[in-house]
Amino acid sequence: MTALLHLSHVTKVYRQGGMLGRRLITAVKDVSFEVGAEPEILSIVGESGSGKSTIAAMILGQTTPTEGRLEFSGKTVSIHSRSERKAFMKEVQPVLQNPFEAFNPLKRVDRYLFETARNLPGPGKRIDRKEAERMADAALVHVGLTLEEVKGRFPHELSGGQLQRVAIARALIPQPRLLVADEPVSMVDASLRMAIVNLFGRLKNELGLSIIYITHDLATAYYVSDNIIIMRKGEIVERGQARPVLDNPQHPYSRALKEAVLAADFAPAL
Numbered sequence: 055m056t057a058l059l060h061l062s063h064v065t066k067v068y069r070q071g072g073m074l075g076r077r078l079i080t081a082v083k084d085v086s087f088e089v090g091a092e093p094e095i096l097s098i099v100g101e102s103g104s105g106k107s108t109i110a111a112m113i114l115g116q117t118t119p120t121e122g123r124l125e126f127s128g129k130t131v132s133i134h135s136r137s138e139r140k141a142f143m144k145e146v147q148p149v150l151q152n153p154f155e156a157f158n159p160l161k162r163v164d165r166y167l168f169e170t171a172r173n174l175p176g177p178g179k180r181i182d183r184k185e186a187e188r189m190a191d192a193a194l195v196h197v198g199l200t201l202e203e204v205k206g207r208f209p210h211e212l213s214g215g216q217l218q219r220v221a222i223a224r225a226l227i228p229q230p231r232l233l234v235a236d237e238p239v240s241m242v243d244a245s246l247r248m249a250i251v252n253l254f255g256r257l258k259n260e261l262g263l264s265i266i267y268i269t270h271d272l273a274t275a276y277y278v279s280d281n282i283i284i285m286r287k288g289e290i291v292e293r294g295q296a297r298p299v300l301d302n303p304q305h306p307y308s309r310a311l312k313e314a315v316l317a318a319d320f321a322p323a324l
């Protein structure tokens with residue numbers, strides 16, 4: 055079966071600086087991996103600067119690889135127009151790190167959901183307000199909320215965890231096949247992180263959605279992912295099924311990452 059997403063020998067080089075002192079930064083170097091045809095949660099972990107966000111940006115079509123190829127459902131991803139972007143975004147949706155940045159503080163959050171529903175691409179009759187409300191409510195129910203709970207609310211009237219759920223609900227409205235979640239719990243209160251991560255597991259099972267979960271947090275990655283990729287300086291150093299890899303990491307860098315987490319967990323309280 056054709057993989058949902060296939061990255062083949064992908065490299066991304068950024069140019070930094072002006073004419074004088076121009077520097078080339080290889081953010082991602084010869085990376086290949088797949089998200090399979092069956093729903094899966096793939097975690098990409100690694101320290102800051104290892105290239106995780108650059109991979110997310112390429113998968114979301116926000117930047118193009120310098121070398122290599124990305125295929126979605128067997129077709130090379132190439133976005134040259136607004137309509138191509140809209141069609142692609144129907145299938146692949148982002149979940150951002152900071153939900154407070156994803157929403158304008160002066161705009162009621164339900165408006166985002168209605169607008170997303172009403173702007174869906176494709177033929178057919180225009181979605182009316184009632185239908186948009188029904189779609190918003192259905193998406194909110196998938197994330198453990200209801201339209202009644204968020205209707206008329208501004209972003210600051212919701213907690214970080216609730217707002218991240220609304221952001222995820224918004225991403226669900228187009229009925230995508232892949233979510234790309236870049237550090238989605240790092241701005242959420244520690245006590246609520248597991249709830250969001252559990253939600254990913256539910257969305258995979260209930261909606262058949264695949265999720266790329268980019269994180270620093272090995273504990274949640276261990277808990278929720280089927281597969282894992284460990285990155286260092288733009289390259290994949292280890293990959294495989296999440297639990298065996300994290301139970302028994304082979305690469306010295308993976309071991310160091312795990313030891314850093316264990317050391318933090320057992321650090322004496324100050």
Ligand SMILES: Nc1ncnc2c1ncn2[C@@H]1O[C@H](COP(=O)(O)OP(=O)(O)OP(=O)(O)O)[C@@H](O)[C@H]1O
Pocket residue numbers: 068069070079080081100101102103104105106107108109
């Ligand atoms: N737009 C850009 N222009 C120039 N360099 C960039 C750009 N985006 C990222 N980089 C560089 O590419 C490298 C990889 O960055 P990237 O943000 O992909 O890593 P990351 O693993 O996601 O890190 P973090 O967890 O801090 O977001 C870094 O050296 C970064 O400075």
